[in-house]
Amino acid sequence: MSSIKIELRQxxxxxxxxxxxxFRNDPQELINVLHKCQEHFGYLPAEIQEVISDELEVxxxxxxxxxxxxxFFTMTPKGKHPVSICMGTACYVRGAEKVMDxxxxxxxxxVGQTTKDGKFSLSSLRCVGACGLAPVxxxxxxxxxxxxxxxxxxxxxxxx
Amino acid sequence: MVCxxxxxxxxxxxxxxxxxxxxxxxxxxxxxxxxxxAGCFGLCSTGPNIKIIPxxxxxxxxxxxxxxxxxxxxxxxxxxxxxxxxxxxxxKKKLTTEKELSPFRKQLRLVLRNCGVIDPGNIDDxxxxxxxxxxxxxxxxxxxxDVIKIIxxxxxxxxxxxxxxxxxxxxxxxxxxxxxxxxVCNADEGDPGAFMDRSVLEGDxxxxxxxxxxxxxxxxxxxxxxxxxAEYPLAVARLxxxxxxxxxxxxxxxxIMGSGFNFDIEIRYGAGAFVCGxxxxxxxxxxxxxxxxxxxxxxxAESGYRNKPxxxxxxxxxACISPIILKGAEWFSSIGTQKSKGTKVFALAGKINxxxxxxxxxxxxxxxxxxxxGGGIRNGxxxxxxxxxxxxxxxxxxxxxxxPIDFDNLIEAGSMMGSGGLIVMDEDDCMVSVAKFFxxxxxxxxxxxCAPCRIGNKRLYELLDHxxxxxxxxxxxxxxxxxxxxxxxxxxCGLGQSSPNPVLSTLENFKDEYDSHVTAKKCPAGHCKxxxxxxxxxxxxxxxxxxxxxxxxxxxxxxxKEPHVINPAICIKCGACKEKCKFDxxxxx
Numbered sequence: 001m002s003s004i005k006i007e008l009r010q011x012x013x014x015x016x017x018x019x020x021x022x023f024r025n026d027p028q029e030l031i032n033v034l035h036k037c038q039e040h041f042g043y044l045p046a047e048i049q050e051v052i053s054d055e056l057e058v059x060x061x062x063x064x065x066x067x068x069x070x071x072f073f074t075m076t077p078k079g080k081h082p083v084s085i086c087m088g089t090a091c092y093v094r095g096a097e098k099v100m101d102x103x104x105x106x107x108x109x110x111v112g113q114t115t116k117d118g119k120f121s122l123s124s125l126r127c128v129g130a131c132g133l134a135p136v137x138x139x140x141x142x143x144x145x146x147x148x149x150x151x152x153x154x155x156x157x158x159x160x
Numbered sequence: 161m162v163c164x165x166x167x168x169x170x171x172x173x174x175x176x177x178x179x180x181x182x183x184x185x186x187x188x189x190x191x192x193x194x195x196x197x198a199g200c201f202g203l204c205s206t207g208p209n210i211k212i213i214p215x216x217x218x219x220x221x222x223x224x225x226x227x228x229x230x231x232x233x234x235x236x237x238x239x240x241x242x243x244x245x246x247x248x249x250x251x252k253k254k255l256t257t258e259k260e261l262s263p264f265r266k267q268l269r270l271v272l273r274n275c276g277v278i279d280p281g282n283i284d285d286x287x288x289x290x291x292x293x294x295x296x297x298x299x300x301x302x303x304x305x306d307v308i309k310i311i312x313x314x315x316x317x318x319x320x321x322x323x324x325x326x327x328x329x330x331x332x333x334x335x336x337x338x339x340x341x342x343x344v345c346n347a348d349e350g351d352p353g354a355f356m357d358r359s360v361l362e363g364d365x366x367x368x369x370x371x372x373x374x375x376x377x378x379x380x381x382x383x384x385x386x387x388x389x390a391e392y393p394l395a396v397a398r399l400x401x402x403x404x405x406x407x408x409x410x411x412x413x414x415x416i417m418g419s420g421f422n423f424d425i426e427i428r429y430g431a432g433a434f435v436c437g438x439x440x441x442x443x444x445x446x447x448x449x450x451x452x453x454x455x456x457x458x459x460x461a462e463s464g465y466r467n468k469p470x471x472x473x474x475x476x477x478x479a480c481i482s483p484i485i486l487k488g489a490e491w492f493s494s495i496g497t498q499k500s501k502g503t504k505v506f507a508l509a510g511k512i513n514x515x516x517x518x519x520x521x522x523x524x525x526x527x528x529x530x531x532x533x534g535g536g537i538r539n540g541x542x543x544x545x546x547x548x549x550x551x552x553x554x555x556x557x558x559x560x561x562x563x564p565i566d567f568d569n570l571i572e573a574g575s576m577m578g579s580g581g582l583i584v585m586d587e588d589d590c591m592v593s594v595a596k597f598f599x600x601x602x603x604x605x606x607x608x609x610c611a612p613c614r615i616g617n618k619r620l621y622e623l624l625d626h627x628x629x630x631x632x633x634x635x636x637x638x639x640x641x642x643x644x645x646x647x648x649x650x651x652x653c654g655l656g657q658s659s660p661n662p663v664l665s666t667l668e669n670f671k672d673e674y675d676s677h678v679t680a681k682k683c684p685a686g687h688c689k690x691x692x693x694x695x696x697x698x699x700x701x702x703x704x705x706x707x708x709x710x711x712x713x714x715x716x717x718x719x720x721k722e723p724h725v726i727n728p729a730i731c732i733k734c735g736a737c738k739e740k741c742k743f744d745x746x747x748x749x
Binding site: 026027028029030031032034035058062065066069070071072073087088089090092093094125126127128129130131132133134143145 | 165203205207353359390429431432433449450451507511515550581585594607
């Protein structure tokens with residue numbers, strides 16, 4: 001599983017149990033439980049999945065299977081400023097690839113990685129529904145539209 | 161009305177809204193004029209947009225600082241602010257109202273009837289625009305069988321992609337006897353480049369709730385579930401508000417309108433998996449499992465959510481229901497073509513002037529969509545292709561410009577309706593790369609359950625990658641085609657059965673482009689990096705050394721004031737030299 005080994009504090013374990021019981025420990029609510037846990041912890045490392053597996057009485061392999069199946073769930077922590085580049089078709093034909101390359105170069109990251117200082121993480125996403133602004137980049141909740149490769153450095157400066 | 165769609169909000173629409181409120185307060189007008197965050201107007205490329213009622217004057221590209229002028233000029237003095245009016249991209253004329261605006265002229269807004277018209281956060285506003293009138297009519301004047309008949313007679317076909325008759329689907333679900341049944345709304349819009357469902361949910365959530373209740377009444381289900389992407393926070397918030405308000409008004413819950421009919425709706429979250437748009441996969445996902453499809457039959461109408469009969473329709477399909485009940489099957493079937501009735505919403509995007517959300521009667525030609533509504537190709541370039549149906553669809557070319565768009569014509573042209581993304585491409589787009597782009601998507605989104613889709617699409621992608629890198633041979637094109645046909649025939653679900661479409665359709669329509677990739681090893685659109693060679697025309701080169709200085713790998717050599725040369729063995733084709741050259745001496749071959 002994940003290479004990062006973490007130790008959950010008792011209060012974290014309690015929080016997970018609380019989330020599970022708020023869904024009546026119903027195995028059919030697994031995805032909702034994962035959503036809530038990711039919202040709280042920011043990511044879903046193996047240790048969290050183990051607690052969920054015990055609480056909902058779902059085999060750990062199944063929990064892991066679901067976490068890795070859906071692109072929304074992540075097992076590595078996201079950066080403080082998650083950078084997502086829209087790779088929808090509209091953005092693609094308007095040059096999202098080049099914008100992505102520029103972010104990779106500037107941040108020294110590949111898609112799915114986080115900088116060592118935990119500041120930025122890089123991901124691609126499929127259509128945010130703002131095709132009029134293509135190509136679109138999202139950093140946290142902020143949307144940047146009509147991004148050209150030359151804008152990348154200035155955008156990142158905002159977060160220094 | 162300030163457009164609250166994602167495109168407009170993303171370009172300072174929020175700040176504009178605040179400023180308008182401040183300006184109105186400063187002039188003591190806050191009680192007479194309401195600023196409303198409305199649903200998407202469909203003019204996404206010019207956002208943020210606002211509309212002022214009465215008069216329906218539309219302003220585009222409004223900046224937060226413009227709030228002052230709009231309030232002092234338009235609202236207080238009644239003079240329109242000329243510079244903020246919409247400019248027609250073809251005639252360069254300034255246009256004022258929705259009726260005049262060229263993008264709206266050929267449109268018929270039926271699904272989007274209330275988007276940008278009502279305040280989506282206010283149920284009273286929705287009711288004033290006929291929301292829940294159809295539900296009341298169904299509950300008081302019609303039997304469930306009457307409802308099904310009217311939907312069947314209207315000829316409505318599912319808007320999610322397949323185009324199956326909605327009335328028939330309801331009828332099958334109604335016939336299956338069970339103590340529990342479910343109505344599911346598929347709002348898992350995963351198609352890259354499509355945002356129709358999202359706009360309906362954001363702009364007119366009650367339309368969907370009402371239709372789900374009508375469906376519940378027709379098939380005798382008491383429970384509705386909306387499966388929506390967690391990535392659509394605004395749509396989720398609007399739905400939650402709408403559900404609460406509807407419960408308060410007794411339009412959802414127990415004994416709706418005193419009819420004895422019970423129906424309530426819950427939201428379920430998706431977590432980002434394209435395959436969950438497939439009915440059976442969606443149902444598994446709602447049950448907390450991996451979203452993998454299963455073989456049909458049994459169809460969800462027999463055994464779906466929790467093994468109970470389940471009717472799944474998409475957002476746009478549901479949004480058609482209320483007008484059909486209110487205005488009748490005949491009215492609906494009078495719109496559109498012989499076998500495709502009603503309208504279709506398209507998310508028009510790509511290399512086009514008026515990007516946005518449009519709704520046209522079935523049978524509108526591609527030419528009308530691209531030129532009359534879309535305002536033509538950006539920067540005066542030439543139209544090359546329009547891609548419909550996303551990763552499951554194909555390309556329409558110049559020769560299809562005058563084909564009426566409907567379910568059957570699109571399939572005949574080697575594409576499909578899909579959910580309604582319509583991406584326009586110009587001569588700079590390489591069709592082999594476009595096919596590769598979609599395959600990349602499919603490879604990532606294939607659930608992995610069946611081998612043809614999991615392995616076949618990966619192999620397809622590798623072959624295409626090979627070709628774009630100049631390593632392909634003419635024999636590869638035959639292999640490509642064969643593999644496509646095998647994947648289509650043998651995949652388990654709709655995803656795999658349609659995933660080779662982008663390849664087959666580009667192979668059919670742009671064979672010459674594939675040929676030149678594998679034989680001459682050239683990319684005619686100048687897109688594939690590995691097939692390009694940068695070259696300096698010595699006659700144009702003055703030896704300014706600008707290119708040599710900017711080259712990151714030192715591939716350019718030459719004396720001052722002498723023509724320079726590029727060493728293709730070192731060149732990484734970054735294009736920096738071409739951008740820098742002021743004398744047009746550097747060309748791509």
